[in-house]
Amino acid sequence: xxxxxxxxxxxxxxxxxxxxxxxxxxxxxxxxxxxxxxxxxxxxxxxxxxxxxxxxxxxxxxxxxxxxxxxxxxxxxxxxxxxxxxxxxxxxxxxxxxxxxxxxxxxxxxxxxxxxxxxxxxxxxxxxxxxxxxxxxxxxxxxxxxxxxxxxxxxxxxxxxxxxxxxxxxxxxxxxxxxxxxxxxxxxxxxxxxxxxxxxxxxxxxxxxxxxxxxxxxxxxxxxxxxxxxxxxxxxxxxxxxxxxxxxxxxxxxxxxxxxxxxxxxxxxxxxxxxxxxxxxxxxxxxxxxxxxxxxxxxxxxxxxxxxxx
Ligand code: UDP
Ligand code: MG
Numbered sequence: 001x002x003x004x005x006x007x008x009x010x011x012x013x014x015x016x017x018x019x020x021x022x023x024x025x026x027x028x029x030x031x032x033x034x035x036x037x038x039x040x041x042x043x044x045x046x047x048x049x050x051x052x053x054x055x056x057x058x059x060x061x062x063x064x065x066x067x068x069x070x071x072x073x074x075x076x077x078x079x080x081x082x083x084x085x086x087x088x089x090x091x092x093x094x095x096x097x098x099x100x101x102x103x104x105x106x107x108x109x110x111x112x113x114x115x116x117x118x119x120x121x122x123x124x125x126x127x128x129x130x131x132x133x134x135x136x137x138x139x140x141x142x143x144x145x146x147x148x149x150x151x152x153x154x155x156x157x158x159x160x161x162x163x164x165x166x167x168x169x170x171x172x173x174x175x176x177x178x179x180x181x182x183x184x185x186x187x188x189x190x191x192x193x194x195x196x197x198x199x200x201x202x203x204x205x206x207x208x209x210x211x212x213x214x215x216x217x218x219x220x221x222x223x224x225x226x227x228x229x230x231x232x233x234x235x236x237x238x239x240x241x242x243x244x245x246x247x248x249x250x251x252x253x254x255x256x257x258x259x260x261x262x263x264x265x266x267x268x269x270x271x272x273x274x275x276x277x278x279x280x281x282x283x284x285x286x287x288x289x290x291x292x293x294x295x296x297x298x299x300x301x302x303x304x305x306x307x308x309x310x
Contacts, residue, residue, distance in 0.1 A: 004034040005107070006089040008080030010073040012042040014094035015051050016200035021096050022055050022062065028100045032107060038063045039094070040080045043070030072210065074175040077155060081164050090158045095198045095205075098156040102193045106158040115160040115186035118153025122192040131204070138215055145223035146179065153178065153190060162186065170297045172221070176214060179222040183297070220291070227284040234278025241271035 007025065011018060018039065029035040039052045041064060052064040065079055077091055088110050092098040102119055109117040121135075155177060159167070163186050172180060182188075198204065206214075219226060244267040252259040 004036060004086040005029060005032055006084035006086030007035065007037045008077065008084055008089060008091045009037065009039045009094050010042055010076035010080065010091075011039050011044065011048050011052075011094040012070060012073070012076075012205045013044045013046045013048060014200075014205075015044075015047040017095050018048060018051050020200065021094060022052075024096075025100055026059065026062070028103060032104070036061050036063060036084070036086060038065060038080050038084055040076040041066040042073065042076040043067055072175075072213075073155070073206070074177055074214070077177055078172070078175050081159075082168055084164065087161050088158055089161075089164050092156050095200065097196045097198055098154075099193055099196055102156070102191055105191045109189055109191065110158055110160060113187060114189045115163040116181060116184065116188040117158040118181070118188065118190055119156040119193050120153050120190045121195045134211065138211075138218075141215070142179070142218055142222075145219060145225055146182070153181075156193070157181065160186075170295075172295070172297075174217040174221055176217045176221055179218055183222075221295070224285070224288040224292070227281065227288045230277060230284055231281030234274055234276075234281045237270060237274030237277055239274075241267050241274050245271060 007029065009018075022037065022039075025037060029037070039048075039062070041049045041052065043066075049064060049066050052062065055062045056064060065083055067076060067079060080091065081089060088107075090103060090106060092100075098119065106117045106119070159181070163181075163184055166184050166186070167180060170180065245264070248259055248263050248267055252264065
């Protein structure tokens with residue numbers, strides 16, 4: 001199994017697409033050597049499983065993993081990473097939006113010694129305005145959250161065995177692979193591709209609801225910044241209210257007739273709101289700490305060590 005390439009494909013109601021896509025993928029992979037294709041059927045209600053089994057009967061390198069229900073593409077990919085046996089694992093969508101012509105480029109980078117090669121969508125002329133805008137905003141937000149400047153890839157990526165094993169070490173109750181993979185480290189590099197149009201099976205399987213859930217997962221699982229922000233806001237309000245109160249009281253006792261009881265009330269109100277906000281922030285910080293602890297992400301991952309040679 002030394003140089004086998006694994007390809008994992010999450011599929012949710014992709015019968016039309018898979019029947020066209022799998023033969024094309026097989027042709028591409030055959031020229032690269034030994035391979036396995038694992039389709040993770042994410043609780044499809046159409047003939048996705050049957051289509052893959054028909055391929056499997058003719059070609060034992062094509063495999064099917066069926067999940068018990070629809071868990072979402074992220075969970076399906078995790079299943080693929082756990083079951084894949086290749087020396088490297090390539091993940092791509094079933095809908096042919098990820099061009100397989102990029103695979104040789106990814107493999108070339110892998111041969112150069114990269115552990116993670118992530119594809120970045122360069123042109124997306126076929127995508128709707130809303131999809132492009134939401135994806136752009138999401139990327140900016142996530143980059144701010146985790147404090148990185150580098151571009152985040154898509155779920156179209158190659159990972160070496162070493163990186164996959166490292167990924168499989170950590171348990172994620174709410175999976176968000178792009179975050180988990182960028183957390184892994186190792187030698188990473190991008191490749192670029194032009195997004196294809198979704199040709200079969202109609203609309204995107206990522207509904208607005210699924211997209212929002214993913215964005216919230218990305219936020220709460222990879223950053224405590226929103227919590228720090230509440231704490232910061234609380235401190236700011238207390239300081240502001242303190243200054244206002246002191247000024248107003250100073251003016252009041254300095255016999256300034258323009259100061260009314262309402263002014264004093266307002267600044268006291270602001271002071272208490274600030275204290276409440278800060279208390280929320282502090283509570284949040286503790287909860288944040290619990291959530292980090294519960295995640296059990298490895299504190300560090302070893303890339304190479306001479307200790308492991310013998
Ligand atoms: N997918 C899945 N489970 C889901 C939603 C999507 O396995 O609940 C798969 C889908 O079949 C496709 C991939 O995830 O192979 C990406 O989905 P889609 O193409 O709908 O997303 P988009 O390209 O719009 O981001
Ligand atoms: Mg798609």
